[in-house]
Amino acid sequence: MSSNRNVGMKVGRPPDPRHVQACQEIEHTHLVGVEIEVAGHRPNPFVEYLRYWTTHRDGSIRGRHAVEFVFAVPLGGTDVLAALREWQTYVTNHQPLLEVNPSCSFHVHLDVRDLDTTQLTKLVMLYLALERGLYHFVGGDRKANPFSAPLYSIDDMISDLETDVSGEWVERTVNFGRYAGLNLGAVSRYGSVEFRHHRGTLDIDEMVQWINIVGKFKDFALNEMAPDDILQVASASGYPELTARVLGKYAPLFNYQGASHDMFLGLRVAQDFLYRNNTKRTSTIHQQEVAFATSLDEGTVAVEPASSGYALVPPKMRKVGGSKSKKKVTRRDLEEMSLEEVVRSTIAPTQEQIQMEYRGGADAPPRHTTTWYEEP
Numbered sequence: 001m002s003s004n005r006n007v008g009m010k011v012g013r014p015p016d017p018r019h020v021q022a023c024q025e026i027e028h029t030h031l032v033g034v035e036i037e038v039a040g041h042r043p044n045p046f047v048e049y050l051r052y053w054t055t056h057r058d059g060s061i062r063g064r065h066a067v068e069f070v071f072a073v074p075l076g077g078t079d080v081l082a083a084l085r086e087w088q089t090y091v092t093n094h095q096p097l098l099e100v101n102p103s104c105s106f107h108v109h110l111d112v113r114d115l116d117t118t119q120l121t122k123l124v125m126l127y128l129a130l131e132r133g134l135y136h137f138v139g140g141d142r143k144a145n146p147f148s149a150p151l152y153s154i155d156d157m158i159s160d161l162e163t164d165v166s167g168e169w170v171e172r173t174v175n176f177g178r179y180a181g182l183n184l185g186a187v188s189r190y191g192s193v194e195f196r197h198h199r200g201t202l203d204i205d206e207m208v209q210w211i212n213i214v215g216k217f218k219d220f221a222l223n224e225m226a227p228d229d230i231l232q233v234a235s236a237s238g239y240p241e242l243t244a245r246v247l248g249k250y251a252p253l254f255n256y257q258g259a260s261h262d263m264f265l266g267l268r269v270a271q272d273f274l275y276r277n278n279t280k281r282t283s284t285i286h287q288q289e290v291a292f293a294t295s296l297d298e299g300t301v302a303v304e305p306a307s308s309g310y311a312l313v314p315p316k317m318r319k320v321g322g323s324k325s326k327k328k329v330t331r332r333d334l335e336e337m338s339l340e341e342v343v344r345s346t347i348a349p350t351q352e353q354i355q356m357e358y359r360g361g362a363d364a365p366p367r368h369t370t371t372w373y374e375e376p
Contacts, residue, residue, distance in 0.1 A: 007120055008113030010170050013191035015114040020076030025208055028215035031074040033109035033192060034207070036087065037200050039063030040097045050090060052083035060147060062103040074111055074192075080211065084204040091202065102140070104200025105148065106207060108214045113191035115221055117170055121274070123193070123221040125230050126246060127182050128152070128270040132262035133243070133254045135181065137213075138197045148181045148196040152269055213250050220246050227274055231267060239263045 008015045020029040039061055047055055052075065058068040075083055091098050112120055127134075131150055135143040143150050170187060178185045183194035195214050201207060225233075234242045239260040243251040 005116060006113065007115050007117065007170055007187065008191050010117070011113075011188045011191055013113055015191075016074060016111065018076075021078045023078040023081055026077050026080045026215075027212045028219060029077050030215050030218050031076045031111035032080060032211055032214070033071045033074050033111075033190075034069075034080075034083070034211070035071075035105075035107040035109075036069040036207075037061050037066070037104040037106070038069070038098050038100055038202070039066045039104065040099045041065045041067045041095060042097065044094045046090065046094050050086060052079070052086055060103065061101075063099070063101055074109070081208070084207055088204050098202065100200030100202060102199075105145075105196060106198040106201050106210065108195045108198075108211055109186060109190065109192035110195065110214050110218055111192050112187065112218070112221075115218070118227060119221040120170060120187070122225070122227045122230065123217050124182075124184070125227055125270040125274060126217055126220055128273060129230065129234060129242070129263055129266040130246070130254070131181065131266050133256075133259055134195075134197050136256055136259070136262070137254055138199060140199055142197055142199060143181070147179045149179060150181050152266070154180055209250075213247065216247050216250070231271060231274075234263060234267055 006015060016031055018031075020031065022029050037058055037060075040063065041055075042065060047053075052072060053069050054072050056068045056070065058066050061068075069087060071083060112123070115123070128151065131152060135150060142148055143153075178194070179196075181195070181197045183196055186192045186194040195210075198206075198210050230242075233245065240251070240255065242263065243254050247254060
């Protein structure tokens with residue numbers, strides 16, 4: 001049995017054969033699922049006539065009349081835009097008191113059933129490299145939200161990813177919790193990865209922008225670049241080049257002070273994920289990157305001042321002598337170089353803690369899990 005067959009077959013959810021019609025506003029044709037969390041939704045019979053949506057009560061949302069609007073089935077292209085416009089029309093005409101508060105979120109499931117293991121590995125590696133940038137983009141306190149924790153702060157999940165040397169980590173996502181910014185547990189449950197970062201919003205222009213940004217990760221996963229070439233591009237060209245390649249016109253939205261350092265921290269996790277898994281590596285500088293990782297583990301690495309942060313130089317690529325000053329620094333020194341405070345690690349909350357704090361006590365019902373990939 002091939003270890004690189006498509007993800008859908010691995011998790012028992014075959015790829016969707018539907019043709020997706022492209023449109024100008026939605027810049028990709030990947031299938032997605034959308035979840036819009038809101039408060040203040042008064043009972044209204046017209047909600048039953050929505051073509052693209054189902055609604056569910058959501059105990060994780062503070063405030064009265066809290067509900068979650070969910071795509072009834074995965075949609076792509078023109079259907080995504082039609083669904084968002086239908087929702088907007090319904091809200092405008094029938095729900096004038098609808099609101100979002102800090103407990104609300106906007107989630108996007110990205111269909112990955114048609115990817116193979118290598119492509120999904122690339123998507124996860126890219127995400128790890130840019131995770132801090134995504135949280136900076138969505139703003140607020142989303143990285144401290146227990147329902148959208150950064151992967152780098154969930155020690156058990158990173159450990160599971162890094163130590164799965166069998167190369168079959170995709171099947172093991174069934175054991176992952178879903179309260180992470182990138183919900184990898186959705187791979188086994190629905191054949192998707194869920195981006196949970198975005199704060200709640202009623203603005204469909206914001207929704208379209210986030211859906212387009214999320215789609216860029218799959219676009220990149222589908223290109224011909226080998227997984228470890230992500231490390232090569234990032235180390236050779238830096239953060240601006242990586243974001244330009246991946247995010248295109250959205251790249252300027254992810255440029256901020258300290259971004260290069262944040263990318264370095266993410267690349268370290270991505271490197272561990274790749275080199276501790278049995279994923280094929282074809283990059284010509286693989287040995288240099290292994291030596292680079294070794295130098296990090298030994299506590300030393302060459303660092304050169306750069307306009308956008310610090311340029312990290314693998315040992316075999318360093319110049320001997322020259323006018324540029326270099327210094328030896330420890331990993332602790334590197335962390336202290338951040339121009340932003342490095343987010344402290346947090347422990348993922350238990351189900352009991354979440355219920356007690358956000359759902360009105362231990363007897364509150366569990367939060368609804370969307371079934372947008374389930375068979376009818």
